[in-house]
Amino acid sequence: MTRRDRGIIETGYGLDKMIADLRAMGRTEGLSERLAEVTAAFCEGLRESMPVRTGRLKGSGSWTSSMQGDVYEGEVTFGGPVAPYAAYVVGRGVNGEHPWDEVQSAFEPMFEHAINSEFDL
Numbered sequence: 110m111t112r113r114d115r116g117i118i119e120t121g122y123g124l125d126k127m128i129a130d131l132r133a134m135g136r137t138e139g140l141s142e143r144l145a146e147v148t149a150a151f152c153e154g155l156r157e158s159m160p161v162r163t164g165r166l167k168g169s170g171s172w173t174s175s176m177q178g179d180v181y182e183g184e185v186t187f188g189g190p191v192a193p194y195a196a197y198v199v200g201r202g203v204n205g206e207h208p209w210d211e212v213q214s215a216f217e218p219m220f221e222h223a224i225n226s227e228f229d230l
Contacts, residue, residue, distance in 0.1 A: 125181075127224050128140065128176075128224065140181075140223070141175075141176040144174065144176070144183065145174045147216065147220050148172050148183035148185065149172055150216070151172070151183075151213075151216045151219075152172040153170075155185060155187070155209055155212050156170045156187075158209065158211070158212050160198060165191050166192040166195055166199075168191065168192075169186075169187050169188055169189055170186070171185075171186055172184060187199060
């Protein structure tokens with residue numbers, strides 16, 4: 110009997126493996142929406158961490174997401190025509206720290222929580 114047959118999810122294989130395990134157990138209804146909510150909140154967290162001189166960089170943030178099979182893809186972007194300097198400003202960081210460092214580490218557990226919410230833990 111495999112771990113999947115017993116309803117145990119292994120988290121050591123990343124988000125895609127966890128989603129595959131949920132799908133195998135028929136437990137993915139609403140999962141894409143919950144993960145999209147976390148992606149949207151992640152975008153807002155990054156927005157708050159952006160440096161402000163004119164506000165264009167902060168205002169340029171957007172996100173998209175999709176789930177195809179066992180793969181969830183979320184993309185958060187800042188810059189574009191409104192703030193073409195985004196890569197420079199965000200990439201340079203301050204004292205070796207980048208705006209997304211703290212935000213990303215805070216949101217990683219939220220993605221796991223969105224998946225774990227499928228179970229009565």
